[in-house]
Amino acid sequence: MNFDPDQSRAPPTPVAPALPTHGIGQIGESPLILGYAGLLPQIAATAVSALDPASDIGPLFAFGYAALILSFLGGIWWGFAMCRQSAGQGRLATIAVVPPILTAFVILLAISRVVPTDLALVLLGSGVLLTLLVDRRLADAGIAPAGWMAMRVPLSIGLGVLTIVCGFLD
Numbered sequence: 001m002n003f004d005p006d007q008s009r010a011p012p013t014p015v016a017p018a019l020p021t022h023g024i025g026q027i028g029e030s031p032l033i034l035g036y037a038g039l040l041p042q043i044a045a046t047a048v049s050a051l052d053p054a055s056d057i058g059p060l061f062a063f064g065y066a067a068l069i070l071s072f073l074g075g076i077w078w079g080f081a082m083c084r085q086s087a088g089q090g091r092l093a094t095i096a097v098v099p100p101i102l103t104a105f106v107i108l109l110a111i112s113r114v115v116p117t118d119l120a121l122v123l124l125g126s127g128v129l130l131t132l133l134v135d136r137r138l139a140d141a142g143i144a145p146a147g148w149m150a151m152r153v154p155l156s157i158g159l160g161v162l163t164i165v166c167g168f169l170d
Contacts, residue, residue: 027147035155041065042162049169059117062166063110066124067103069159073131074099080143092143095134102127121167129160 042065049058077096081089103124110120135152138144 025145027145027151032147032151035151038069039155039158039162042159042166046162046166046169049166053169056117059121059166059170062163063117063121063124066121066128066159066163067107070103070124070127070131071100073128074103077134077138080138084143099127099131116170118167118170121170122164125160125163125167127160128156128163132156 042062045058045062045065047058048055049062052058074096077099078093081092081096084092106115106120106123106127109115110117115123132153135144135149135156139148
């Protein structure tokens with residue numbers, strides 16, 4: 001009988017191959033380009049508002065787009081919350097529903113004519129700028145991917161300022 005000491009041990013547990021770390025948890029080039037492309041509708045709305053001040057098309061489009069993006073940002077935070085373990089998930093999910101709820105409230109105020117469109121644009125633009133406070137916390141806590149603030153700061157400032165400017169042009 002041939003005795004091999006290695007055969008007396010249990011077979012080794014398979015080890016999952018290591019995942020490549022390049023590009024995981026980082027903002028890539030495509031999302032960055034697409035993020036900046038997302039400013040184009042608000043640039044167009046602001047241009048229409050400036051070139052044709054008698055028309056409501058620019059301000060109304062800017063209002064709709066800012067409302068859409070502000071709600072979208074809440075959706076991103078919701079996604080971050082769902083990726084967390086139970087610790088902190090509820091708190092982040094609660095924060096995530098704030099932008100869409102506030103956006104719905106501003107929409108209600110605007111369509112019921114409680115606030116004029118120009119003020120609604122300023123409110124939405126200010127809301128977009130305020131999202132940077134949450135984004136900063138997400139980045140500091142390691143919840144957001146690397147490069148998050150490098151992308152979010154210019155995009156939020158760009159969209160927020162364009163929306164507010166459109167409000168002043170209305």
